[in-house]
Amino acid sequence: xxxxxxxxxxxxxxxxxxxxxxxxxxQDIRKYLNWYQHKPGRAPKLLIYDASxxxxxxxxRFSGGGSGTDFTFTISSLQPEDLATYYxxxxxxxxxxxxxxxxxxxx
Amino acid sequence: QVQLQESxxxxxxxxxxxxxxxAVSGDSxxxxxxxxxxxxxxxxxxxxxxxxxxxxxxxxxxxxxKSRVTMxxxxxxxxxxxxxxxxxxxxTAVYYCARExxxxxxxxxxxxxxxxxxxxxx
Numbered sequence: 001x002x003x004x005x006x007x008x009x010x011x012x013x014x015x016x017x018x019x020x021x022x023x024x025x026x027q028d029i030r031k032y033l034n035w036y037q038h039k040p041g042r043a044p045k046l047l048i049y050d051a052s053x054x055x056x057x058x059x060x061r062f063s064g065g066g067s068g069t070d071f072t073f074t075i076s077s078l079q080p081e082d083l084a085t086y087y088x089x090x091x092x093x094x095x096x097x098x099x100x101x102x103x104x105x106x107x
Numbered sequence: 108q109v110q111l112q113e114s115x116x117x118x119x120x121x122x123x124x125x126x127x128x129x130a131v132s133g134d135s136x137x138x139x140x141x142x143x144x145x146x147x148x149x150x151x152x153x154x155x156x157x158x159x160x161x162x163x164x165x166x167x168x169x170x171x172x173k174s175r176v177t178m179x180x181x182x183x184x185x186x187x188x189x190x191x192x193x194x195x196x197x198x199t200a201v202y203y204c205a206r207e208x209x210x211x212x213x214x215x216x217x218x219x220x221x222x223x224x225x226x227x228x229x
Contacts, residue, residue, distance in 0.1 A: 043219035
């Protein structure tokens with residue numbers, strides 16, 4: 001299985017801050033990586049697919065980058081509604097695997 | 108827009124079989140192909156992909172669970188199901204169904220159910 005190392009596990013930031021989360025994979029997955037937002041009690045939501053493509057309807061303050069084994073997810077200006085846990089997920093190989101998540105808290 | 112809704116018992120006894128169903132509503136057409144997946148999340152832990160089934164019924168399972176998992180899809184394509192046998196406390200989790208859409212430039216879980224909590228306990 002491809003191992004996913006996501007960091008940091010938790011993050012506290014202020015409204016308007018730029019926030020970056022990283023995801024490292026145990027082998028080269030080209031750009032086959034997605035990012036999801038998960039709010040408590042709700043269905044996870046796809047934000048970014050294929051490492052850097054913004055899903056339809058997702059605000060442009062969210063962005064993704066990287067390829068190979070190192071990826072980043074950025075919120076350019078943190079908003080109150082961004083309180084959530086964020087996960088990376090690879091689809092290069094089965095079984096699909098997810099990062100352990102980054103819990104984002106608002107200061 | 109497609110919506111997914113999981114249903115099934117919230118409590119299962121150890122060694123028994125966990126059975127869940129995901130109801131599919133709305134227009135499931137997409138420009139790409141798709142699969143139906145099951146994903147779970149134990150309390151305080153990350154997401155684990157259990158497996159997937161195509162509308163035609165072909166399956167892929169996570170090797171870590173393969174010996175205990177069976178997925179099926181009904182012929183009307185309005186429901187798909189998960190069975191997990193010989194459950195233990197380690198199978199206690201929130202179970203999600205999700206659609207995996209495969210398009211030219213990507214492959215992602217674009218639609219998820221709300222999730223259903225399953226507890227394994229006597």
